[in-house]
Amino acid sequence: MVEIVIYFRYDGEWKKKDDGSYEWFSKNEEIKSILLFNDPLKVKFADVVDSIFERLPVSRNSTELKLSYTSLSSSTSGPKFILDDFDITCYLFDRCAISQRRSMIHVELIKKVEVGEGIEKEGVEAEENEECNEENDGIIRDGYFEVNILASEPHDAGSAPGREGDRLEKPTPNEHPCRETSASAPTPVQEIPHLDMVEVDYCEPLAVDDSCMSYSFDDSMEIAIGQEFASKNEVKNLLIKASLKACFDYKIVKSTTKVFAVKCAVSDCKWALRAARINNSDNFSLRTYYNSHTCSSSSIDKKNRQATSEFVANMLRKEFPGQIDTPAPTQVMNMMKNHGVTVSYFKAWKGKQIAANDIRGAPELSFGMLPSYLYMLKVMNPGTVTHLVVESDQKFKYLFIALGACIKGFKALRKVIAVDGTFLKTKYKGTLIVATGQDGNWHQYPLAWAVVDSENDESWKWFMTKLEELIPDDEEVVIISDRHQSIIKAVSDVYKKAQHGFCAWHLSQNIKTRVNRGARGRGSKRNGKVKGKDAVVTKFMNVAAAYTVSEFNRMYDDLKNRYPAAAEYLEDNVDVRKWARCYFTGSRYNIMTTNGAESINAVLRKARTYPIIPLMDAIVGKISEWFNTHRKESTMGSSSQRLTPRVERTLHLRYKESTFLKVNELNTSTLEYYVTGDDGSFLVDLARRTCSCKVYDIDKFPCVHVLAALDDGPNNMH
Numbered sequence: 001m002v003e004i005v006i007y008f009r010y011d012g013e014w015k016k017k018d019d020g021s022y023e024w025f026s027k028n029e030e031i032k033s034i035l036l037f038n039d040p041l042k043v044k045f046a047d048v049v050d051s052i053f054e055r056l057p058v059s060r061n062s063t064e065l066k067l068s069y070t071s072l073s074s075s076t077s078g079p080k081f082i083l084d085d086f087d088i089t090c091y092l093f094d095r096c097a098i099s100q101r102r103s104m105i106h107v108e109l110i111k112k113v114e115v116g117e118g119i120e121k122e123g124v125e126a127e128e129n130e131e132c133n134e135e136n137d138g139i140i141r142d143g144y145f146e147v148n149i150l151a152s153e154p155h156d157a158g159s160a161p162g163r164e165g166d167r168l169e170k171p172t173p174n175e176h177p178c179r180e181t182s183a184s185a186p187t188p189v190q191e192i193p194h195l196d197m198v199e200v201d202y203c204e205p206l207a208v209d210d211s212c213m214s215y216s217f218d219d220s221m222e223i224a225i226g227q228e229f230a231s232k233n234e235v236k237n238l239l240i241k242a243s244l245k246a247c248f249d250y251k252i253v254k255s256t257t258k259v260f261a262v263k264c265a266v267s268d269c270k271w272a273l274r275a276a277r278i279n280n281s282d283n284f285s286l287r288t289y290y291n292s293h294t295c296s297s298s299s300i301d302k303k304n305r306q307a308t309s310e311f312v313a314n315m316l317r318k319e320f321p322g323q324i325d326t327p328a329p330t331q332v333m334n335m336m337k338n339h340g341v342t343v344s345y346f347k348a349w350k351g352k353q354i355a356a357n358d359i360r361g362a363p364e365l366s367f368g369m370l371p372s373y374l375y376m377l378k379v380m381n382p383g384t385v386t387h388l389v390v391e392s393d394q395k396f397k398y399l400f401i402a403l404g405a406c407i408k409g410f411k412a413l414r415k416v417i418a419v420d421g422t423f424l425k426t427k428y429k430g431t432l433i434v435a436t437g438q439d440g441n442w443h444q445y446p447l448a449w450a451v452v453d454s455e456n457d458e459s460w461k462w463f464m465t466k467l468e469e470l471i472p473d474d475e476e477v478v479i480i481s482d483r484h485q486s487i488i489k490a491v492s493d494v495y496k497k498a499q500h501g502f503c504a505w506h507l508s509q510n511i512k513t514r515v516n517r518g519a520r521g522r523g524s525k526r527n528g529k530v531k532g533k534d535a536v537v538t539k540f541m542n543v544a545a546a547y548t549v550s551e552f553n554r555m556y557d558d559l560k561n562r563y564p565a566a567a568e569y570l571e572d573n574v575d576v577r578k579w580a581r582c583y584f585t586g587s588r589y590n591i592m593t594t595n596g597a598e599s600i601n602a603v604l605r606k607a608r609t610y611p612i613i614p615l616m617d618a619i620v621g622k623i624s625e626w627f628n629t630h631r632k633e634s635t636m637g638s639s640s641q642r643l644t645p646r647v648e649r650t651l652h653l654r655y656k657e658s659t660f661l662k663v664n665e666l667n668t669s670t671l672e673y674y675v676t677g678d679d680g681s682f683l684v685d686l687a688r689r690t691c692s693c694k695v696y697d698i699d700k701f702p703c704v705h706v707l708a709a710l711d712d713g714p715n716n717m718h
Contacts, residue, residue: 002037002038002039002040002362002364002365003035003036003037004035004036004037004038004040004043004092005033005034005035006033006034006035006036006048006102006105007031007032007033007104007105008031008032008033008034008052008067008104008105008106008107009024009026009028009029009030009031009032009104009105009106009107010026010028010030010032010052010056010106010107010108010109011026011027011028011107011108011109012024012025012026012027012028012106012108013025013108014068014078014079014106020077021077021078022070022077022078022079024106026106031104032055032056033055034048034051034052034054034055035051036048036051039354039357039362040089040092040093040364041089041309041350041353041354041357042309042310042354043088043089043092044085044088044255045082045083045084045085045087045088046252046255047255048067048082048088049065049067050254050255050256052065052067052105052107053065056107056109058109061112062111062112063109063110063111063112064109064110064111064112065107065108065109065110066081066107066108066110067081067082067105067106067107067108068080068081068082068105068106068108069082069091069094069102069103069104069105069106070103071094071103072094072095072101072102072103079106082105085308085309086346089350091105093427216292216293216294217246217292217293218246218291218292218293219242219243219246219248219271219291219292219293220242220245220246221238221239221242221291223238223286223289224286224289225286225287225288225289226285226286227285227286228278228283228284228285228286229275229283229284229285229286230282230283231282231283231284232255232257232260232275232277232284233310234284235260235275235284235286236260236310237310237311237314239262239273240308240310240311241311244311244339244341246293248264248265248271248293248295249264249265249266250262250263250264250265250271251263251264251265257277258276258277259274259275259276259277260274260275260276260284261273261274261275261288262274264293264295266293266295268294268295269293269294269295270290270292270293270294271290271291271292271293271294271295272288272289272290273286273288273289273290274286274287274288274289275287308347309346309347309348309350309351309354310351310354311341311351312332312336312343312347312348312350312351312352312354312355313351313352313354313355313358315335315336315339315351316332316351316352316355317355317358319335320355322359323359324356324359324360324610324614325606326352326355326356329345329348329349329352330345330348332348332351332352333345333348336348360610360611360613360614361611361613361614362611363426363427363428363611363612365611366611366612366613366614367396367611367612369613370388370396370399370612370613371388373613373616374386374388374401377401377616377620381403381404381405381620382404383403383404383405383407383408384401384402384403384404384407385400385401385402385404385407385466385469385470386399386400386401386402387399387400387466388400389462396428396612397452397453398450398451398452398453398459398462398463399450399451399452399612400448400449400450400462400463400466401448401449401450401616401619402447402448402449402470403620403623405623405627406445406446406447406448406623407447407470409439409445410437410445410447410470410471412439412440413437413438413439413440413445414437414438414587414589414591415471415474415476415477415478416437416438416478416480416587416588416589416591417435417436417437417447417467417471417477417478417479417480418435418436418437418479418480418481418503418591418593418594418596418597419433419434419435419436419463419479419480419481419487419594419597420433420434420481420482420594420597420598420601421433421434421452421455421484422434422598422601422608423608424451424608424609424615425608425609426608426609426610426611426612426615429454430451430452430453430454431451431452431453431454431455431459432449432450432451432601432604432608432615433449433450433451433452433455433459433460433463434446434448434449434450434597434600434601435447435448435449435463435467435597436596436597436600438589438591438596439630439644440643440644440646440647441630441644441645441646441647442590442644442646443626443630444596444597444599444600446600446619446623446626447467447470447471448466448467448470449616449619450462450463450466451612451615455484455486455487456486457486457489457490459486460484460486460487460489460490461486461489461490461493461494463490464490464491464493464494464495465494467494468494468495473494473495473496473497473498474497474498475497475498475499475586476586476587477495477497477498477499478498478499478500478501478586478587478588478591479491479495479498479499479500479501480501480502480503480588480591480593480594481500481502481503481594482502482503482506482594483502483503483506483507483574488500498586499584499585499586499588500578501578501579501584501586501588502574502578502579503592503593503594503595504540504541504544504545504579504592504593505541505592505593505594505595506593506594507540507544507570507574507579508536508537508540508541508544509537510569511536511540511563511566511569511570512533512534512536512537512566514563514565514566514568514569515533515536515563515565515566536559536562536563536566539555539558539559539562539563540559540566541592542555543555543556543559543580544579544580544581544592545581545592546580546581546582547581547582547693547694547695547698548582548692548693548694549582549583551582552580552582552583581698582694587698587700589698589699589700590699603622604618604619604622606618607619643701647701650701651701651702651707654702654703654704654707655704655707657704658704658705658707658708659708660677661675661676661677661704661705661708662675662676662677663675663708663709664676666683670685670687671685671686671687671709672684672685672686672687673686673708673709675705675708675709677704677705682705684696684705684706684708684709686706686709686710691703691705691706693705
């Protein structure tokens with residue numbers, strides 16, 4: 001549960017001004033507040049009304065409340081009225097995008113119109129002062145109904161339960177307990193204008209013959225007076241199940257922290273139930289109970305008003321125990337329909353959220369537990385670095401995590417870091433940022449994570465600053481990213497010595513929109529060639545990956561002739577040194593895109609819907625799984641292979657091709673060779689570890705020409 005504070009004004013009304021806007025005019029300028037302890041998804045309209053009544057100097061017997069507010073997240077003018085549970089949920093989630101504050105509730109006080117003079121109703125205020133551990137007199141009095149059902153002691157068939165000297169005789173076949181039989185008595189209409197005001201001291205189902213023209217049915221709850229329940233929610237859930245099973249509807253007469261009282265939704269039905277909290281305990285006990293309905297099932301609401309989102313959540317807990325991922329709301333609606341219950345899409349969605357929050361925790365609780373979680377994360381993972389930033393009002397702002405094992409392993413990696421951000425699909429939104437490297441077997445290697453408010457200048461600079469504390473700025477460091485302006489600015493401010501390259505894939509998607517109309521479409525393959533707009537993507541990726549300037553110029557000219565608008569966009573907007581491998585001033589090796597970071601984000605697609613602690617758990621769990629898998633793979637390799645499997649496989653294929661090349665020795669002392677093949681002639685310098693094809697220079701392991709120049713083939717290539 002979380003603390004929910006709601007402020008409200010009262011005793012006023014909305015008035016429309018000349019400009020069409022609305023203004024609240026109040027007779028009382030006092031501002032009051034209420035405090036609820038609950039999950040926002042579980043807050044009920046009745047709970048809010050009860051809490052407001054407790055703060056107002058008015059009687060609920062003579063006053064009705066009309067609640068409204070002005071939306072902070074919608075551009076529509078005028079007040080929005082709160083009429084039911086759905087409206088109160090919308091209000092609680094209606095926050096200012098910047099301050100995350102709610103608007104104030106405005107409460108209109110409306111006088112009730114009394115029906116039937118001379119009928120005196122006892123107010124529910126009397127129950128507020130009732131101590132729940134006192135002996136109950138068996139009477140529910142709350143302004144809606146008054147039923148006297150005494151505690152059920154063991155009794156024989158000839159006597160009704162109750163106090164001595166205060167009992168009604170058991171009805172005979174020709175008598176009805178609600179009908180006056182004395183000849184001198186006034187008519188029922190004059191004496192008892194409302195059947196629900198009758199005091200009945202008999203709790204067994206009424207025995208009436210056909211001549212009484214009455215029908216009753218049991219509520220199927222199978223409970224008894226004095227029975228205890230773990231909480232008020234347990235009573236409510238039991239009641240919901242019974243109402244759906246026995247096909248009856250009910251309305252809540254009173255629901256506070258001490259008392260829960262309901263009666264049948266049909267006004268002249270005698271069914272009623274009242275439970276009260278036991279003193280110094282969270283348990284509730286059943287104090288008053290009449291188990292027979294005298295109403296007609298034809299008056300039941302077929303939309304199942306009592307099938308609340310909490311009931312949907314209970315069904316999901318039973319059908320999918322311990323599972324966070326449950327069926328979609330539309331499927332939940334069908335499941336409920338199979339149980340004879342019709343619920344709305346909103347109730348199905350809300351029930352899913354409640355059931356999921358029971359397992360992974362509410363988002364608010366998750367933020368509150370972050371300091372403890374981060375402390376234990378560092379204890380269990382030595383060397384782990386974490387940073388948590390909160391605003392002045394203690395609201396979450398930034399989180400940074402780098403596991404100790406990831407930090408240690410980066411020392412063995414190439415110093416190329418890909419960064420990317422993706423949005424979170426939680427209640428409070430936000431952005432997940434990840435920095436990745438690439439290990440020797442070309443696996444994606446997660447380095448650091450962050451959760452920030454959004455991708456902006458401040459958040460990216462904060463992330464880069466924390467990353468630079470782990471991986472210091474150096475001329476050998478290369479940062480690969482998309483062309484987000486906040487990233488470009490943060491890299492230039494923090495990594496002043498490092499080289500910054502752009503993701504070739506993101507650029508290809510940008511120029512894809514610049515092709516002419518004749519190339520529109522997603523693209524298809526015909527005779528092995530890519531057609532449509534995808535063709536420009538393939539051509540551009542080949543141009544970006546070119547190893548030599550001559551190769552780049554040849555392919556770029558072809559791209560420019562075929563797609564002049566795309567080439568014009570590249571020349572006007574992007575520095576070629578940022579995306580072309582042959583012109584890049586640093587060493588980006590084979591890493592041309594940020595797909596590694598994006599792939600890791602894709603793996604966490606479901607986890608991005610979780611609150612922040614379950615999200616971190618999913619990240620740590622996935623990293624542990626990857627490290628364990630690759631650790632096992634490393635122990636299974638052959639001792640004769642000194643390179644990683646991916647590099648060994650590449651060199652093996654290149655060696656087969658090198659056996660067909662012609663090698664001319666130029667200088668034995670300097671190890672210079674001239675290697676000729678179908679693709680031309682290339683100069684190899686083994687001492688300097690270079691080849692004019694530039695593959696050896698960029699990839700940093702032998703190309704096909706170097707392998708051909710080696711005296712002993714693959715035995716020397718290590």
